[in-house]
Amino acid sequence: MADIPVLPLAVVARELERFRAAAPLVHVLTNEVVQEISANVLLAAGASPAMVVARQEVRAFTPMAGALLINVGTLHEQRLESMRQAVATAKLAGVPWTLDPVAVGVLAYRTEACRALLAQGPAAIRGNPSEILALAGLAGGGRGVDSTVGSEAAVEAAIALARASGAVVAVTGETDYISDGARSWATPWGDPIMTRVVGTGCALSALVAGFTAQAPDRLDAVAAACAVAGLCGARAAAKAEGPGSFKWNFLDALYRLQPAELLAGEIGV
Template identity: 50%
Template structure:
């Protein structure tokens, strides 16, 4: 398992510049340590998620097989559990992986895709929510539904804004002990006491299958490098969204953007991350 250290982020709500500096440091740590990230994820996004991790400097392992998932989670640096296509085998593998991650103190990320209306994933998401995830990442409608304060969005699309979910996200973070990351035009990330907003990004992230799912995997990678899960979630979001801005600048649409995003993540420097962070 990857060794994690403190990230030295200020606890002052107004000192967001500390998060920009720490994000640069954590990107360096990911590149240096090449953390193994186990992904139990949406079948639609497996390849893209693996490539995003590779481009950023992490090592993906797309292992969602019962009797193997728990073994791998015990040696991984971080684990992603994404409920986009929760087959019976994936559900069993997710529970095994979470149990092993908890036992070995491996950080893990819960991405409750499309919870609220669909019963199988909603029941599993509630069970995993109560299993002490390190980070919970979703759109506003998913976070509201997971907290019992909403009925979910339109499929995988949110019908609520991140600010609509701000109070609920803080309450959910306090209740579960997880950092809660709410994706939107301005991402909101909170541990219940501290809240950071990230204004970087580009609308084409919502036009590529796996834009949000890959971010959950990046959060698992960054969480492998620090004990401050809020700093990890902010750093991963910044890397993803700053790279999206670079990718959009050289693209003509979502197709070329998806390819350019991998290049932008690969060439992103810690200095760029710190200098271009738009945090509040």
């Protein structure tokens, strides 16, 4: 999609500085497989994660947070009820929430749950191409949690979904495309090794949620989160010997990334 401009590094720098100054508390309702990496990504980038999952507690806790993430990766009845209550409370409290529709379109239970959650007005949606296509009501082409199509194939679906839902939609892949339905950005950074470490996409969704906290421009905020993850992923890949060392280099890169180097255009390793 050559007509979608690349997000300027000056915008990434501005949003990163704003995010770190806010140091948001992010309420993370995610799947059990990715809790550790999601928490560490948020901490390394400059936020505070909290994973309050009991349905008896989410209504009390969600208003304390700056943002909420709903990730349906390991969905079950009790977790879904907690998610519903957290979303309802977030809406009342004005807390922006992000939906990660893991494997939507592959299994009926999670697909129905995500469609119901979508009607509750997320601030942002982050998914792979198959998930975004399916959530938009189109053929997805997914294989479990994996996408079998490239991100460019889902750009129009992302734009349409943004218009229909009012959310900022990020479809992520080799290049990420982010749209609010009227404006769009591309973030072309990252490395293929990121797909070899479980939870990098889900952790990005947590980062997206964090960046929406107190964001005056949600499109810029979500796109900046994608850019930060991609830029740090590329830096980590250049130093890593494999998936194991990539993970720790990725966390270090998130911790060390500075707005000043982005403003100077210093995006190499």
